[in-house]
Amino acid sequence: MVVPEGFVLPPWYLLVPLLVVLVGIVALLWALGPPVTDRTVLAFAPWMMFGSTLHVLHRIDAYPDNLESLFAAPSVYLVTAVIAGSAWIIGIFLYAGGLQPTIERFVGISGTAFFAVFVMIFLNIGWAVGNFELFWPVISVVIAGAVTAIAWIALSLRYTDVAATTSITGVIVVFGHALDGVSTAIGYDVLGAAEEVPLSRLILEAGESLPTDEYIGAGWVFIVVKVLLAVVILGLFKEYVDERPQQARVVLALIAAVGLGPGVHNVLQFVIT
Incomplete structure (x- = not known):
């Protein structure tokens, strides 16, 4: 066996739009050419952890049946990239408009917020089943x-x-x-x-x-x-x-x-x- 257990691709009608959106986000980021520094990588660390919460919620059957395959491996990486990439683009425009002092600040704060909210959802489920x-x-x-x-x-x-x-x-x-x-x-x-x-x-x-x-x-x-x-x-x-x-x-x-x-x-x- 080459791929990990639990490796599931979503149906084409979910996978194709997801890939199209991701390609569009990557193309826009390529055109915008935002700086990538140590602070940028640090700002994206919460987004890396956010992707983990999406997947672990899938492992405990927290999603509707028609959407759960989006949060299995490897599609959960694509979903996380789309959301984090969107946050990066928003941060770029907020910075350009003078609404944020740095791009990284918005990326880091939004990533931390997403991670915290989904961790709380996960912990609430754990508390409800009594195994904490x-x-x-x-x-x-x-x-x-x-x-x-x-x-x-x-x-x-x-x-x-x-x-x-x-x-x-x-x-x-x-x-x-x-x-x-x-x-x-x-x-x-x-x-x-x-x-x-x-x-x-x-x-x-x-x-x-x-x-x-x-x-x-x-x-x-x-x-x-x-x-x-x-x-x-x-x-x-x-x-x-x-x-x-x-x-x-x-x-x-x-x-x-x-x-x-x-x-x-x-x-x-x-x-x-």
Whole structure:
């Protein structure tokens, strides 16, 4: 199996309009050419987390049957991109009209608002079913933060130029993948969750084959692989960021989303499962 379990495409009458709208948004953003800085990537972090809430609500059957496929993987990424891209365009025009001091301010505030509202909806559902747990979600975030700090300090000491060049964007990339790694490890080793992504499952199974599995579980291998991969990517992107900073940060933001999105998704699932 190549694709993750739960990979569902919506029917053509939903998918085609979604793709058309997304292409239009990308074309308009290309024409507007907004600046992409570390602050831009930071402003989009709440939108990455918002996409996770859309998907985790799908996992608990919160949507009508005729729309639920839009919020399964991979279409939920397209839906999130459409909403976040629309917010970016609105922010650009508000900034141009003097109604906002920066584009990033509107993008960040609107993303945080969307994320907060949908998290509250999710938590209300969890509270209603009477299965509400915050211990492992908090532990996941705390450990991921500690792992990120250690990795970033090590990178800053050994490859100072890479850390300085990638800056806040680099921190978000490392934290996103650290959170994904830590939450996956906790889910697999502690909570008995099954891993749906085939490649991730192979890494976890490799960890199980080690003598350390009996003492500290298999998930630590996945954490190490995720964080090392993030750091290596930053090293490879150093020259790209120097030469084409806007394009490089867009790509790094997507790489961060690939970690932060699933990581937040896992953390949210821990709350009610």
